[in-house]
Amino acid sequence: MLYSEAKKKAAGILMEAGVEEAGVDAEYLLLQASGYNRSTLFMKLFEEIPDEVLQKYHELIDRRATREPLQYILGNQDFMGYMFIVTPDVLIPRFDTEVLAENAIKRAETAARDRDSFRILDLCTGSGCVATSVGLELAKNSVALGRKINIEVTGADISEAAIDVAKKNWSVNYDELTTTGLKDVLVNARFIISDLFGSVEGKFEIITANPPYIVREEIQTLSPEITEHEPHLALDGGDDGMDFYRRICMEAPRYLVSGGRLLMEFDDAEAEPVAEMMKEAGFEDIEIYRDLAGLRRVVEGVIREEK
Ligand code: GLN
Numbered sequence: 001m002l003y004s005e006a007k008k009k010a011a012g013i014l015m016e017a018g019v020e021e022a023g024v025d026a027e028y029l030l031l032q033a034s035g036y037n038r039s040t041l042f043m044k045l046f047e048e049i050p051d052e053v054l055q056k057y058h059e060l061i062d063r064r065a066t067r068e069p070l071q072y073i074l075g076n077q078d079f080m081g082y083m084f085i086v087t088p089d090v091l092i093p094r095f096d097t098e099v100l101a102e103n104a105i106k107r108a109e110t111a112a113r114d115r116d117s118f119r120i121l122d123l124c125t126g127s128g129c130v131a132t133s134v135g136l137e138l139a140k141n142s143v144a145l146g147r148k149i150n151i152e153v154t155g156a157d158i159s160e161a162a163i164d165v166a167k168k169n170w171s172v173n174y175d176e177l178t179t180t181g182l183k184d185v186l187v188n189a190r191f192i193i194s195d196l197f198g199s200v201e202g203k204f205e206i207i208t209a210n211p212p213y214i215v216r217e218e219i220q221t222l223s224p225e226i227t228e229h230e231p232h233l234a235l236d237g238g239d240d241g242m243d244f245y246r247r248i249c250m251e252a253p254r255y256l257v258s259g260g261r262l263l264m265e266f267d268d269a270e271a272e273p274v275a276e277m278m279k280e281a282g283f284e285d286i287e288i289y290r291d292l293a294g295l296r297r298v299v300e301g302v303i304r305e306e307k
Contacts, residue, residue: 089161125155128166211244
């Protein structure tokens with residue numbers, strides 16, 4: 001069988017199984033099974049596929065046909081231009097969450113300008129994708145500006161397994177950055193097991209969070225990739241999806257310096273109640289940012305007076 005035939009057949013199997021981007025996934029999995037990069041595979045398409053590659057490919061396609069997410073099979077996902085290891089213990093980083101990371105980076109860059117240290121806390125850190133990308137982007141920016149700032153990143157999560165993944169993701173990306181030229185970065189990270197602020201100490205300039213926010217009853221209505229494979233611990237926001245916002249809004253002011261900011265991801269339908277909660281908790285200058293689909297996705301507020 002030729003590579004091209006194997007790929008076509010696999011795409012058919014995935015389509016039959018209800019996989020949304022069957023053709024794309026069939027190609028990614030063929031890259032994985034063959035070990036080729038895209039351009040090499042393109043040149044080999046009309047050659048015979050070796051038996052062992054075909055067998056490996058079948059195994060991967062069978063997994064995907066059970067609706068196991070592509071990223072768990074490949075073992076990684078790109079986020080903000082960094083590569084993150086993902087396992088079933090962590091939520092797969094979403095592109096929507098880049099809205100959270102981008103705004104946190106923008107804020108941090110401005111706020112860090114006249115400081116010599118800067119502390120970032122990322123709650124419900126999961127794979128560590130927000131903590132890592134915000135910390136490293138801020139570090140890159142301060143090197144580019146010729147500024148020496150001590151950046152301290154804390155990632156917190158209730159799941160010990162998630163914290164293990166987050167630690168790996170930080171070191172892989174930190175090592176890559178520092179060995180590819182950026183020698184002068186002054187950024188440290190620690191990842192701690194903590195139920196929200198439970199084991200968190202100190203104050204921060206920025207707090208980010210992408211907490212679980214799906215309405216509990218609605219989890220069953222999502223795609224099988226999410227419902228059957230992603231950790232419900234990372235999705236379940238309680239009966240109205242708002243459990244974590246309540247707790248975070250109440251506690252966050254005590255962990256922010258004056259002028260410190262809280263940025264959280266949410267679902268469009270939660271925008272008003274979350275913004276309201278933030279106001280009640282003493283946050284000012286509430287801003288809401290939209291994702292690429294035009295949906296309200298991130299809320300930000302500032303604490304003017306330290307609590
Ligand atoms: N955005 C995710 C989803 O729709 C949910 C993420 C979360 O609960 N934090 O699957």
